[in-house]
Amino acid sequence: MSDVMFSVNENTFKAVFNKLYPTVKLPFDGSNALGPVWFGVEGEVHLENAGDIDFEDSDTFFLSEQKIGWDKLVLRLGFNLPTITVGKFCVLRMPDDAPILGGECLVEFPGGELFGGNPDIGPIVLNLNAIIPYVVSEISGRYKIGIRKDGDYQKIYADVQAIDVHPISVQDTVGKLPGLVQAAVYAASYQMLALIPYTWLVDVVLGLLGFPTITQYLLNLLDIESDMEAWLMKVLNQSIGVDNLLYEQIFNAVLSKDEVFKIDDPYPFVPEITAKTADYGGFPKPVLTPTFKIPKVAALVENASVRFDEDNMIVSFDFGMI
Amino acid sequence: MPTTLPSAFTQIDLDSGALAGSANVVHRLNEVGDWLLNVCRKEAVVLATIRLRVREDGTQLSASVDLSAAEIAGSTRYLGDPTLELTVRKGAYLRLHASSGQAGLFAVLRSAKDESVVWDSRQLVSSDLFVFLPLRPGHYLLANLITPAECGIAVLYPDPRDSIGKRLKNPDSMHLKVGTNFPVKTMNLMPGQGVILDTRGPARFTFVLQTPDNGPLDLADWRKAQDQKAWATLLAKHRQ
Amino acid sequence: MADVFGSITDEALNRICGFTQVRAPFLFNYVAPSIVDGVEIWLTCYDVPDSPLGNVPKYTRLSTFPVPGIPVALPYCVQIFDANIDFHPSDQITLPDELSPPLKDQAFGLRVQCQFGVACIPDDVAKLVADSRFNNPNQDERQPLVVPAKSLLCFVLTGFATGRLVVGAAPGTPGPVEQIRVEVDGVEIVDITPRGLENAVECYLIAVLKGYVLPTLVLGLQSLVIKSLGFAATIQLTAGLPHNPAIEENELRVWLDVKVT
Numbered sequence: 001m002s003d004v005m006f007s008v009n010e011n012t013f014k015a016v017f018n019k020l021y022p023t024v025k026l027p028f029d030g031s032n033a034l035g036p037v038w039f040g041v042e043g044e045v046h047l048e049n050a051g052d053i054d055f056e057d058s059d060t061f062f063l064s065e066q067k068i069g070w071d072k073l074v075l076r077l078g079f080n081l082p083t084i085t086v087g088k089f090c091v092l093r094m095p096d097d098a099p100i101l102g103g104e105c106l107v108e109f110p111g112g113e114l115f116g117g118n119p120d121i122g123p124i125v126l127n128l129n130a131i132i133p134y135v136v137s138e139i140s141g142r143y144k145i146g147i148r149k150d151g152d153y154q155k156i157y158a159d160v161q162a163i164d165v166h167p168i169s170v171q172d173t174v175g176k177l178p179g180l181v182q183a184a185v186y187a188a189s190y191q192m193l194a195l196i197p198y199t200w201l202v203d204v205v206l207g208l209l210g211f212p213t214i215t216q217y218l219l220n221l222l223d224i225e226s227d228m229e230a231w232l233m234k235v236l237n238q239s240i241g242v243d244n245l246l247y248e249q250i251f252n253a254v255l256s257k258d259e260v261f262k263i264d265d266p267y268p269f270v271p272e273i274t275a276k277t278a279d280y281g282g283f284p285k286p287v288l289t290p291t292f293k294i295p296k297v298a299a300l301v302e303n304a305s306v307r308f309d310e311d312n313m314i315v316s317f318d319f320g321m322i
Numbered sequence: 323m324p325t326t327l328p329s330a331f332t333q334i335d336l337d338s339g340a341l342a343g344s345a346n347v348v349h350r351l352n353e354v355g356d357w358l359l360n361v362c363r364k365e366a367v368v369l370a371t372i373r374l375r376v377r378e379d380g381t382q383l384s385a386s387v388d389l390s391a392a393e394i395a396g397s398t399r400y401l402g403d404p405t406l407e408l409t410v411r412k413g414a415y416l417r418l419h420a421s422s423g424q425a426g427l428f429a430v431l432r433s434a435k436d437e438s439v440v441w442d443s444r445q446l447v448s449s450d451l452f453v454f455l456p457l458r459p460g461h462y463l464l465a466n467l468i469t470p471a472e473c474g475i476a477v478l479y480p481d482p483r484d485s486i487g488k489r490l491k492n493p494d495s496m497h498l499k500v501g502t503n504f505p506v507k508t509m510n511l512m513p514g515q516g517v518i519l520d521t522r523g524p525a526r527f528t529f530v531l532q533t534p535d536n537g538p539l540d541l542a543d544w545r546k547a548q549d550q551k552a553w554a555t556l557l558a559k560h561r562q
Numbered sequence: 563m564a565d566v567f568g569s570i571t572d573e574a575l576n577r578i579c580g581f582t583q584v585r586a587p588f589l590f591n592y593v594a595p596s597i598v599d600g601v602e603i604w605l606t607c608y609d610v611p612d613s614p615l616g617n618v619p620k621y622t623r624l625s626t627f628p629v630p631g632i633p634v635a636l637p638y639c640v641q642i643f644d645a646n647i648d649f650h651p652s653d654q655i656t657l658p659d660e661l662s663p664p665l666k667d668q669a670f671g672l673r674v675q676c677q678f679g680v681a682c683i684p685d686d687v688a689k690l691v692a693d694s695r696f697n698n699p700n701q702d703e704r705q706p707l708v709v710p711a712k713s714l715l716c717f718v719l720t721g722f723a724t725g726r727l728v729v730g731a732a733p734g735t736p737g738p739v740e741q742i743r744v745e746v747d748g749v750e751i752v753d754i755t756p757r758g759l760e761n762a763v764e765c766y767l768i769a770v771l772k773g774y775v776l777p778t779l780v781l782g783l784q785s786l787v788i789k790s791l792g793f794a795a796t797i798q799l800t801a802g803l804p805h806n807p808a809i810e811e812n813e814l815r816v817w818l819d820v821k822v823t
Contacts, residue, residue: 003574112330207480282620
């Protein structure tokens with residue numbers, strides 16, 4: 001049997017583990033274009049406490065429902081307006097029974113092209129910081145426990161093996177999101193109107209597009225049909241893939257975490273003390289100062305091991321001679 | 323950054339003898355031979371010359387010439403090089419237009435042998451076509467300056483309440499054979515509905531805006547109400 | 563179910579003890595030095611080698627003890643050269659019959675072997691006292707003269723003890739570890755007569771055990787556990803266990819409930 005053994009149960013382990021998470025803010029950004037709309041996101045998160053820790057087989061544990069706290073969420077969007085061709089038609093057509101090019105258009109009237117240079121509208125910025133409290137995201141992860149010597153310690157590390165970032169859920173119970181989206185769409189429609197200087201032309205274009213107003217045209221491009229929260233979640237999760245962006249940031253942050261526990265190695269039995277010289281005798285060399293330092297007495301930690309056994313993390317080791 | 327609108331949307335008044343905007347002239351090359359096509363501005367200054375070869379066995383059945391390309395330095399459009407040569411088949415169609423610029427351009431076709439004028443786009447001849455695209459709603463006067471003949475054209479305002487939910491589809495183009503007179507006295511067109519005038523005699527067509535139509539006065543308010551309704555519907559769904 | 567558990571074997575403790583003895587000899591060698599010609603001489607029964615850790619003192623100073631009736635103080639020394647602890651079941655030491663072996667459940671056994679050395683009172687002590695008074699007239703008459711001994715009379719004592727750990731107050735009160743008391747069931751010093759002297763020495767030993775050695779041990783284990791975890795926490799002994807701390811299976815064991823702060 002080992003000289004020393006101690007064990008820590010799941011709850012205590014979880015309490016200690018949670019304290020270790022760096023509270024630094026993890027920034028991330030990303031963007032993606034889907035057809036005529038492109039989305040960009042700029043955010044900042046930090047890790048909060050783990051929901052639950054389950055010790056698994058001998059050396060891994062599973063951490064579930066660790067909350068991600070949001071510090072910043074800014075959505076940018078823009079439109080690449082699709083080209084609208086007006087009045088293109090065939091002026092002269094080969095007769096169908098012609099020996100060559102039967103039925104083909106010989107002379108085509110090209111019409112007029114609106115937004116032919118693919119102008120951009122945007123970027124329109126939606127500052128979603130107001131709804132951050134309602135953005136819910138969690139991760140779960142699997143870690144491997146191990147103990148290794150590092151400097152003057154035996155450190156017990158939790159090495160992350162895999163992390164799963166759950167899709168983001170927006171629960172805007174207060175209803176702030178529609179106002180933000182509405183403002184963004186208005187801003188976009190102003191920009192689009194700036195591209196079409198004549199009111200009559202706006203009406204012609206709207207007639208061609210089949211929408212009664214520019215706002216509704218843009219809402220259609222954005223694919224906002226009903227639930228704004230569902231739309232935002234789709235944008236974040238599917239269009240931009242925020243979970244992937246978060247994954248990388250979090251994985252790296254977790255990788256660089258400090259050790260969970262550490263044991264002094266060499267382990268001091270008698271700590272270093274400062275003592276009065278007069279209280280001691282038999283110094284190999286005379287001490288001329290009124291106080292002196294007695295060095296610590298320590299032994300090496302050997303055969304250190306850590307493992308899980310049902311609901312406990314068990315650390316055991318032996319003492320060796322220096 | 324708003325881009326410049328193509329001249330098809332900005333040039334309202336059109337003239338077959340001074341091409342700009344959406345005005346196009348189509349002329350058929352029925353004689354085999356070598357020809358020079360001069361690209362000219364109003365003051366008859368020759369800006370460029372294109373060598374045209376019409377051959378019995380030519381492969382091209384049509385050619386398109388952008389007269390304004392000659393005017394814009396460094397243009398990369400088709401026929402940007404003023405000394406380009408074209409070889410077409412006998413009977414091929416030549417389409418002339420000016421995609422940019424406001425100064426009306428015209429073309430003169432000369433014989434390559436003796437430079438005698440064979441055709442001048444300022445005076446269309448029988449079988450020539452004048453093609454254009456009315457866009458801006460309003461009342462126009464379509465006239466043939468040479469005959470003279472007139473026709474009143476109303477480009478209707480696209481009021482969405484007339485056809486709510488329906489797209490303003492590109493309607494079929496109007497194809498008119500024009501002799502001494504126009505076949506009709508007045509005509510209604512939708513914006514974006516093309517017009518082809520097939521002249522049977524000498525012609526110089528002008529299409530001039532008489533009275534602009536800026537749409538019903540209550541249309542703007544109607545659109546605002548539509549937006550409010552749309553947002554209200556969205557928000558109502560959201561709150562469910 | 564306890565949050566945290568810690569245990570250490572008696573064998574490990576004994577190894578640590580031997581280890582420490584070499585490196586911190588002052589913990590095992592207590593000397594009241596003699597004074598000869600004004601110079602302190604640290605008299606011992608056997609030589610103590612230098613600690614490999616450097617300039618470490620070999621001895622902890624004791625005050626000389628007075629002799630009743632004579633105003634002199636005697637140099638002496640106590641040197642522990644072997645100490646062993648044994649947790650139930652007994653496998654490290656053999657208890658003497660007086661302590662009713664074998665070791666009981668939840669009990670620990672202790673065996674300490676030490677050398678005592680005492681200076682002899684010289685014949686001319688009266689002359690010495692008079693001389694010193696003459697040489698130092700201002701010296702306080704009641705301060706005894708340290709006998710200028712140059713050697714000690716030495717003898718070996720072997721002592722045994724058995725005991726158990728008892729928790730004083732209910733768990734949950736602040737500072738639970740301070741509530742752990744050492745109860746000494748029995749002490750036996752081998753080969754001392756008369757009986758009265760043996761009892762006196764045993765009494766002294768019990769005090770040392772209860773006051774110093776054992777609390778240090780238990781405190782040490784608690785700090786090993788919490789310190790090793792490396793975080794700030796409030797701790798309590800886990801309630802509801804038959805014995806906590808426990809001495810069983812050759813180990814000292816403690817269960818703690820922890821609140822991470």
